[in-house]
Amino acid sequence: MIPFRKTPRFISPAEAPQSEHERMALPQPIANFHVDGYHDPEPAMTARMHQEGSVFMMGQNPALPVMPDKPTLLDFFHYRFCDIAFRHLLQSAKSALDAGQSETVIVACLLHDIACGALLRVDHGYWGAQMLAPYVSEEITWAVKYHQALRYFADDSVGFKYPDAYDKFFGPGYAIPEYLHQAHREARNHKWYMTSRLVTLHDVYSFRDDVHVDPEIFTDMIGRHFRQPEEGLGFDNSPVAHMWRSMIWPNNFL
Numbered sequence: 001m002i003p004f005r006k007t008p009r010f011i012s013p014a015e016a017p018q019s020e021h022e023r024m025a026l027p028q029p030i031a032n033f034h035v036d037g038y039h040d041p042e043p044a045m046t047a048r049m050h051q052e053g054s055v056f057m058m059g060q061n062p063a064l065p066v067m068p069d070k071p072t073l074l075d076f077f078h079y080r081f082c083d084i085a086f087r088h089l090l091q092s093a094k095s096a097l098d099a100g101q102s103e104t105v106i107v108a109c110l111l112h113d114i115a116c117g118a119l120l121r122v123d124h125g126y127w128g129a130q131m132l133a134p135y136v137s138e139e140i141t142w143a144v145k146y147h148q149a150l151r152y153f154a155d156d157s158v159g160f161k162y163p164d165a166y167d168k169f170f171g172p173g174y175a176i177p178e179y180l181h182q183a184h185r186e187a188r189n190h191k192w193y194m195t196s197r198l199v200t201l202h203d204v205y206s207f208r209d210d211v212h213v214d215p216e217i218f219t220d221m222i223g224r225h226f227r228q229p230e231e232g233l234g235f236d237n238s239p240v241a242h243m244w245r246s247m248i249w250p251n252n253f254l
């Protein structure tokens with residue numbers, strides 16, 4: 001348990017719906033591709049369903065913390081984000097706060113990797129921007145989308161270099177895909193370029209596992225910049241509500 005995370009509450013297996021049967025969580029199909037072929041766990045699980053009365057996971061997974069009925073942004077930080085995302089987003093925002101950046105930049109830092117928290121990592125800037133669009137300003141959405149591409153491109157004017165970490169993550173010969181070159185070119189000429197660039201600046205220094213930031217210090221700022229829906233994220237019928245529900249119930253069979 002890392003500091004400042006709220007203590008999670010779990011339901012007991014006995015409280016789970018269909019508790020008289022095992023509830024089986026099917027991995028996402030893409031996880032079953034291997035170099036030696038597609039290892040499909042579904043036939044064996046379906047056999048268990050027929051033979052033993054096991055059912056597939058729907059609703060609250062006992063392995064995950066219970067979410068409030070009307071989840072707020074910070075509830076997702078506390079109860080869904082992995083520890084690295086929790087620490088990293090808060091450290092990024094605190095770094096921007098300490099540097100005297102605008103609230104737009106600070107909130108963009110707080111949210112920039114939100115897709116990696118519990119939804120998915122691939123193209124995380126794009127997914128994150130979509131998840132956020134109904135709730136934050138266009139400028140914050142834009143900054144989150146483009147930070148993904150900007151991380152790959154140096155900007156000497158602010159002292160940003162290609163991250164050493166990327167040489168380690170992807171190998172020194174990694175070729176940046178064309179769509180990110182294109183996004184970088186688009187961003188360079190945009191009026192909000194520097195908002196997204198500042199996100200990358202405070203991003204790069206924010207991967208320490210010994211620095212802990214209390215999310216509550218951002219409560220007022222979130223209130224000013226994030227339109228929290230009354231019904232709770234996931235239940236407000238917004239065009240992206242399904243993305244937030246997918247974090248609440250990530251193991252639903254359908």
Ligand SMILES: [Fe+2]
Pocket residue numbers: 112113124125147148
């Ligand atoms: Fe990122």
Ligand SMILES: [Fe+2]
Pocket residue numbers: 088112113203
């Ligand atoms: Fe980041």
